[in-house]
Amino acid sequence: MTRPxxxxxxxxxxAGPAGLMLANWMSRCGIKTRxxxxxxxxxxxxxxxxxxxRTLEIFDSFDFAQRVWQESNHMLEICLWNPxxxxxxxxSDRIADTIPGISRFQQVVLHQGxxxxxxxxxxxxxSDITVERGVLxxxxxxxxxxxxxxxxxxxxVTLKTLSDEEATPQQQRKSANGTVVEDGLFRSNLAPDDTEDMIRSAEQSARADQTEEVKAKFMVGCDGAHSWVRKQLGFSLEGDSTDYIWGVLDIVPITDFxxxxxxxxxxxxxxxxxxxIPRENKLVRLYIQLQSTEVGGGKADRSKITPDMILKSAQRILHPYTLTYDYCDWWTAYQxxxxxxxxxxxxxxxFLAGDAVHTHSPKAGQGMNVxxxxxxxxxxxxxxxxxxxxDLSILKTYQSERRRIAxxxxxxxxRFSRLFSGRPAMDVMDEEGISMEEFKNAFQKGNMFASGIAVDYGTSLIVAKPGSSAEQGDGTDVSSQxxxxxxxxxxxxxxxxxxxRIPSHKVLNQADARPWHLQELLKSNGRWRVIVFPGSLTNQTNMTRYQKLGEKLSKANSFLRKYTPSNLPIDGIIEVLxxxxxxxxxxxxxxxPDIFHPYHEKMGWDYWKVFVDDQSYHEGHGRVYENYGIDPGQGASVIVRPDQYVSWVGEMDDYEEMEEFFSSFMKVQPEEAMVQHxxxxxxxxxxxxLTDVEDIANLLLADCNAGRVGKRWALNYIKQQPELKTCLNCPYDYQRALCEDPERIQAWFNLVQxxxxxxxxxxxxxxxxDETGFMMGVILPSMVVTRADAGGLAIGPKLEFRPVVPEDSPAFTLLRGVGASFKSGFIDLSFKIPTRGYLNYFEKAKHPH
Structure with a gap:
């Protein structure tokens, strides 16, 4: 049977948190995904x-942070208990769970489901993206x-659809206080990988024909610590295991602690x-140190680990306080x-992501977040x-940025897990014990890292800061070319x-005075942002600079238009705030300037692009310029990536630097390239x-294996481009068109000579x-495409000869770049596209006839 x-x-x-986060991005950006x-x-x-x-900030950018915030348990204080x-x-101590002021959110807990x-x-x-479960x-x-x-x-990739039985993990069926409770041991690092067993079982089952072949442009393995994808690539995890074994209980506790x-x-x-870890719905999670494997041993025998065994360990540690439970929601153990x-x-x-490329202890609350x-x-x-x-080159920054974080x-x-698992030192002479003061300091310093706020990506083609990209990342060279x-x-x-990531402070909407956190304006929709801080616009110097920046951004060849497909609004790829x-x-x-609050013929002005650092009626003053360290007399501009990380900081009106930054990795859009050509x-x-314009489009489409444009496409396309118009190439000249009387056409031959x-x-x-503009045999003028600000005819009123520009001009480079975005190599339009143009070498009123 042929596979589909x-x-x-x-x-x-x-389809864990890492895979679903990626699928969420794909759904927002309209990417065909499985x-x-x-x-x-x-x-x-x-x-x-x-x-x-940081994770809650990300959720907020996807508009569901409030659901998490409302259901979760909020973590505000940490208590340290020592002998x-x-x-x-x-x-012995109390410290803040989240460092005050680092984010508008604090740490919370809510289970993965x-x-x-x-x-x-x-x-x-x-989108219509769904998770295909039981598919291996x-x-x-x-x-x-x-x-x-x-x-x-x-x-x-070959995919196999499993039966319900094959897709259901084996449970330990261990009793927790007399009740069989679901466990997570099958996902633990104490459990062997069951993928190969599942494959063999599926191949031998009656459903052996339930297979499909999938061809993909890109694939991402988010399939956990036992990653099948990682094994197919031949990659490995490097590091060590300790002898420390910990158990986990999710219970409603009965205790005097x-x-x-x-x-x-x-x-x-x-x-x-x-x-x-106090959780939602009266639950409490306990991470409990159990035992050590023997020296030189491997994994502990998970068959001996039970909820009751974990509870007894907790009771010994908490003595003289008592602990028991009537309800256990879940349990597991790990090394x-x-x-x-x-x-x-x-x-x-x-690509690999999540536990497929980094594994660690769960006590710092980093696994799902990272x-x-x-x-x-x-x-x-x-x-x-x-x-x-x-360009494809930006994908290289994934390893450079995220492997360094890992x-x-x-x-x-x-360091943290060993401090946590070690025995407290009895005195300063106890070298084998752990200093509780050192543990407290590690806890406090680790809070900033654990929050996710301290992530600092190194220099690259999408992060414009000094230094070596290899040294600041994981060793991968991702420097700008x-x-x-x-x-x-x-x-x-x-x-x-x-x-x-850009810090967040309150700003006011210029149009309606509503306060917003700046991060709330940076939704995860795939857009870059240029945030202009022009300072005080009552300062005429600042206003003049701001207006000049607006003029450059408004031009037909600005980077806003060059990198934005014609079917998207002007802020579709790069939004200016x-x-x-x-x-x-x-x-x-x-x-x-209009470009800072664009006008739409059906929706009017955009009132959600201009904000101000000013006093609000009910929520105080954000003091953005002060908090960001920006001089209101000078201003600044900031480029922010679609994931809210800062790429560039520069002069408020430094358009040229902004353009240079984007040019190193952004692709000129095909229709915009056609306009420029x-x-x-x-x-x-x-x-x-018009037929030449049609040829350009068809060449670009053919190079990416697409169809052809319709008969009226070229005319409709020109009507949609404000920079272009159609007109006649020259006035009709009946006497010239006759071209029969040698005396009448002698002047044309003289002109040629x-x-x-x-x-x-x-x-x-x-x-x-004849092909470069003398057109002695043409009877009728042709309809051609020219710039919108040209005169009524393509041929100008003044005597002017425009020499042919060599094919290596910027215009041809531009089109070659567009070709590269569709296919490796380039489309050499200088040879493929018929350029039956008309040299403007004579005056309209002085045609020989």
Whole structure:
């Protein structure tokens, strides 16, 4: 039986938080995507639960942070419990769980199943992407010859549909207080990988014909620590395991421990350690140190681990306080280990994310957060490459940025987990014990890293800051290849660090005075942002600079238009926002350049682009300029990536630097390239006909294996381009059209001879004259395309000869770049496109006849 074959832009293997975050990006950006997961159902309880500040900011950019905020338990304080000199537990300290002021959100906890539900709902709202559960990849093939063409399908994967029984993981069926409770051991690092067993079972089953072949442009493995995708690529995880074994219980506790609703780090004198995480719906999660494997041993025997065993360990640690429970929601166990992948991608076509490339202990609440932030980083980059907005080179920054974060995470977790698992030192002479003061300091310093706010991406083609990209990243060279490397002027906005997520402060909408956090304006919709801080617009110097920037942004060849497809609004790829220094009452929105509040013929002016740093009626003053370290007398501009990380800081009106930055990785859109090519031909005296414009379009479409344009497409296209118009190439001249009387046409021959003499044209080249503008045999004028501000005819009123520009001109370079975005190599339009233009070498009123 022939297998069915399908084609997809992105294939996601694994539907946990990392895979669903990526699918969410794909749904927002309109990318053809499939998501498969070998398990038959989503997570309904247990697993990861901690959500850090940065993750909530990301959720807010997708418009579901409030759902999480309302359902979750908020973590505000950490209590440290240590043994006193008599070995008795006592509360030794209290510290803030989230560093005050670093974000408008604080850490919360909510189990993974609810997070997956919110992501699934978000995906459903924006696309028809669904998770195909009980679907297992069984074979993988990669065609290296197709890897450099982003429009091709180098990946072939065979998918197998499993039965419900095959897709259901095996449970331990262990009793928790007399009740069998679902466990997570099958996902634990104590459990062996069951993927190969599932494949063998599926091949032998009666459903062996339930297979499909999928060809993909890109594939992302979000399939956990036992990643099948990673194994197909031949990549490995590098690092070590410890001898520490921890159990996890999600229970409704019955206890006299006073801080059971606080996050607690508890060190006993010699019975081990416990971390208390108060959760939603009266639940409490306990991370409980169990035992050590024998020296040189491997994994612990998970068959001996039960909920009752974990509880007894907790009771010993918490003594003299008591602990029991009547209801257990979930349980598991794991062995502490820290590993990071040696490679995050195969030729920027197959990627790994989440636990597939980094594993660590769960006590710092990083697993789900870092995993989702991996694919949050990757998602918009994939979408831009698939949509041909950006060059393939930006995908290389995924490994550089996220592998470095994984390396930092492993280093942090290595120190933190050992401090947590170690026995408290009895005195300064106890070298084997752990200093509780050192543990407290590590906890406090680790809070900034754990929050996700401290992520600082190194210099690259999409982060314009000084230094070496290899040193600041994971060693991958992702530096800009631009002839003029753009560097930020960090001093202009001292508190908007390049490479970090942009901090958020309150601004007011200029049109309606409503206060907004700046981050609330930066939705995850795939758009870059240029945020202009022009300072005080009542300062005439500032206003003049701001207006000149507006003029440059408004031009037909500005980077806003060059990189935006004609079917999208002007802010479809790069959105321009303004935050001026006020006062709000002294500035009128409609007095500002139109480009800063674009007009739409059906929707009117855009009132949500201009904001002000001013006093609000009910929520105080954001003091944005002060908090960002921007001088209101000088201003600044900031380029922010689609994932809210800062790419560039520069002068408020430094358009040229902005343009240079984008030119190193953005792709000129095909229709915009056509406009520029037509304008260039017109400038050179070769105003193309409508059929020539049609030929350009068809060549571009043919090069990406698409169809042809319709009969009236060219005319409709020209009508939609404000820079272009159609007109006659020359006036109709009846006497010239007759071309019968030698005396009448003698003047034309004289003109040819004069042109030969003037420009040194050989007789052998005279046959070219008819195609370069002399047109002695044409009876009727032709309809051609020219620039919109030209006169009534393509041929100008003044005597002017426009020499043919060599094919290596910027116009041809532009078209070659467009060709490269569709196909490897370029479309040499200088040879393929007929340029039957008309040299403007004679005056309208002095035609020979």
């Amino acid at each position: 074959t399908s084609h997809v832009d992105v294939l996601i293997v694994g 998501v498969v997961d070998k398990r038959g159902t989503k997570v309904f309880n247990g697993q990861a639960d901690g959500l850090q500040c 006193d000199k008599n070995g008795t537990l006592h509360r 609810r997070i997956e539900r919110f992501l699934l709902d978000s995906i459903k709202e924006n 990849p069984t074979s993988f093939n990669f065609n290296e010859s197709k890897a450099r063409d982003p429009t091709d399908y180098p990946i072939t 006073p801080d059971i609703r606080m996050r607690c780090a508890i060190h006993s004198a010699n019975a081990g350690s416990v971390m208390v 502490i280990g820290q590993r990071v992948g040696n490679n995050f991608s195969l030729q920027e076509r197959v 995993s989702m932030q991996d694919t949050y980083n990757l998602g918009w980059k994939l979408a831009h490459v698939v949509k041909r907005y950006s 390396q930092d995470l492993i280093a942090f977790d290595y 631009s002839k003029h490397r753009v560097l930020s002027k960090q001093h202009l906005a001292r508190s908007i660090p390049v490479g970090q 303004t935050v001026h220094a006020g006062p709000r009452w002294d500035v009128e929105l409609l007095d500002l 037509v304008l260039n031909l017109d400038l050179r005296g070769f105003s193309p006909r 004069n042109m030969q003499a003037k420009y040194g044209i050989e007789d052998a080249d005279v046959y070219n004259f």
